[in-house]
Amino acid sequence: MLPRYTRPQMAAIWAPENRFRIWFEIEAHACDAMAELGIIPKDAAKAIWEGGKKAMAALKDDPKGNVEKVDTIERVTKHDVIAFLTWLGEFIGPSSRFVHQGMTSSDVLDTSFSVQLTEAADILIGDVDRLLAALKKRALQHKDTLTIGRSHGIHAEPTTFGVKLAGHYAAFTRNRARLVAARVEIATCAISGPVGTFANVDPRVEEHVAKKLGLSVEPVSTQVIPRDRHAAFFAALAVIASSVENLATEIRHLQRTEVREAEEFFSEGQKGSSSMPHKRNPVLTENLTGLARVVRSAVIPALENVTLWHERDISHSSAERYIAPDATVTLDFALNRLTSVVDQLVVYGDRMKGNLDSLGGLVFSQRVMLALTQKGMSRDDSYAAVQRNAMEAWRGNASFLALCRADTDIRQFLSDDELVALFDMGYHTKHVDTIFKRVFG
Numbered sequence: 555m556l557p558r559y560t561r562p563q564m565a566a567i568w569a570p571e572n573r574f575r576i577w578f579e580i581e582a583h584a585c586d587a588m589a590e591l592g593i594i595p596k597d598a599a600k601a602i603w604e605g606g607k608k609a610m611a612a613l614k615d616d617p618k619g620n621v622e623k624v625d626t627i628e629r630v631t632k633h634d635v636i637a638f639l640t641w642l643g644e645f646i647g648p649s650s651r652f653v654h655q656g657m658t659s660s661d662v663l664d665t666s667f668s669v670q671l672t673e674a675a676d677i678l679i680g681d682v683d684r685l686l687a688a689l690k691k692r693a694l695q696h697k698d699t700l701t702i703g704r705s706h707g708i709h710a711e712p713t714t715f716g717v718k719l720a721g722h723y724a725a726f727t728r729n730r731a732r733l734v735a736a737r738v739e740i741a742t743c744a745i746s747g748p749v750g751t752f753a754n755v756d757p758r759v760e761e762h763v764a765k766k767l768g769l770s771v772e773p774v775s776t777q778v779i780p781r782d783r784h785a786a787f788f789a790a791l792a793v794i795a796s797s798v799e800n801l802a803t804e805i806r807h808l809q810r811t812e813v814r815e816a817e818e819f820f821s822e823g824q825k826g827s828s829s830m831p832h833k834r835n836p837v838l839t840e841n842l843t844g845l846a847r848v849v850r851s852a853v854i855p856a857l858e859n860v861t862l863w864h865e866r867d868i869s870h871s872s873a874e875r876y877i878a879p880d881a882t883v884t885l886d887f888a889l890n891r892l893t894s895v896v897d898q899l900v901v902y903g904d905r906m907k908g909n910l911d912s913l914g915g916l917v918f919s920q921r922v923m924l925a926l927t928q929k930g931m932s933r934d935d936s937y938a939a940v941q942r943n944a945m946e947a948w949r950g951n952a953s954f955l956a957l958c959r960a961d962t963d964i965r966q967f968l969s970d971d972e973l974v975a976l977f978d979m980g981y982h983t984k985h986v987d988t989i990f991k992r993v994f995g
Contacts (some may be wrong), residue, residue, distance in 0.1 A: 555883045559845065564886040567673045568879040571617040574624070576666040577638055578606045580763060581653050584755075585746060588655055588764035598649040605646030612645070632904050635659040640850040656754030660866060661745045664779040667874070668742055669767055671787060674882040675737035681889035682794070686723060688896040690994060693719035698991060700979060701906035702917065706806075711917050712910060715816075715901060720993045722801045727993075729794045736790035743767060744775035747867040770935045777866040781859040784874070788856035791881050795849035798888050802839035802846075804897065809836045815906045819898035838895050845888045854876035889935060914953035919944050922958060922968075923978045929967040939963045 555565060566572060576893045582603050589599035607784050613620045620641070628637035636659075643650035654662075697716035702709050743764035765773045772779050808816040820826070826833030854878055859870035910917065919940050926936035943961055947954040955977055958964050964973075 559887045564582040564883050570621045583763045583766045587759040594652040598652045601649035609645035658748045660778045665743045665881040672741045685893045688893050689723040699903045702910045725797045735789045740787045741769045742772040743769040744772045744779050746775045750777045785856045788852045792850040792853045795846040799846035802842040805839045806836045816901045849885045852881040914947050915955050918977050
């Protein structure tokens with residue numbers, strides 16, 4: 555996690571002190587369930603909570619010092635959970651012998667990981683909600699702002715800038731649904747003991763811990779929670795990152811000097827280049843393009859983590875220690891940066907109109923061709939007639955309308971008034987309201 559691209563709330567989820575807090579709560583809730591089942595004394599469960607709260611208070615007062623104490627123990631034990639339990643036991647005292655009864659390390663690690671991922675998902679869902687609000691506001695603002703639609707980067711037919719933004723709004727609405735589904739899939743609890751058979755821990759313990767942590771019970775954990783769940787989670791993050799890049803790339807293209815239809819807000823005192831004072835570069839959206847690559851890079855290891863030896867191995871563990879913090883922290887930052895870009899985006903409506911008109915009406919070529927076919931000309935002949943005039947207009951020899959007016963083949967089928975009527979911009983925007991109703995309701 556680079557501080558440059560890290561927001562504190564998301565970073566806190568992956569801090570060691572938060573992980574240790576979750577580990578303690580898992581152990582303590584499990585002890586409560588065991589006490590109710592008569593597996594351990596009730597006063598022991600009470601002592602575990604009391605001692606654990608003292609440990610958590612010490613951790614809060616001096617996170618760095620206490621994390622170092624656990625790390626020091628781990629350097630000897632070569633086992634992170636045992637190191638934590640040893641440190642925790644110093645606060646609990648004799649009753650610590652009842653902690654972790656019948657459980658295995660993965661019960662703690664995987665369940666804790668589920669809690670952390672659901673906490674991260676909640677933050678990301680909030681991020682998407684704020685981005686959706688910004689996109690909706692700007693889409694409604696530019697619902698009728700005419701612009702050229704492009705295919706292959708080349709002028710195609712007219713649209714509106716609001717329709718462009720509505721498309722991105724719809725994409726992030728789908729992304730939100732994916733994220734909610736991914737959160738549900740990842741929010742599972744496993745307290746099933748070695749190889750997941752519950753031989754030494756009652757299934758009711760798992761049910762109790764799951765309820766306390768707001769998780770569902772993993773049907774078959776095999777000692778670890780199946781990693782297809784995690785693969786789906788990181789895949790959802792990757793799709794969201796790609797949607798971030800999609801919108802960022804659109805803005806970058808629109809800011810190009812030759813296009814100049816929209817640009818990132820350029821603040822007072824901002825510098826675009828160390829050598830060229832005139833520069834206003836799309837640095838934020840370029841940054842978002844790079845960050846999206848980082849988030850997507852988590853998908854391959856997440857997919858490869860699905861395959862484990864028999865009931866478990868730890869080949870997934872090292873990869874997850876990287877990809878979980880990096881992917882969630884980076885996407886959190888990216889979504890918030892994109893929201894700010896959309897909120898402050900400078901839109902040049904006059905420039906959009908100027909670019910739309912720059913090819914002398916070529917954007918109406920399909921409408922002229924269709925009108926000719928409806929009047930009786932074959933499609934091949936109408937395409938040829940329209941294309942030869944369009945190529946002349948493309949070379950700048952005359953406007954497309956003037957060339958069509960002078961073409962004897964076209965004039966056999968279309969009168970002057972009919973031709974002029976075909977160059978009505980409103981024809982291309984007549985269903986904008988329908989699109990907006992579909993997107994925004």
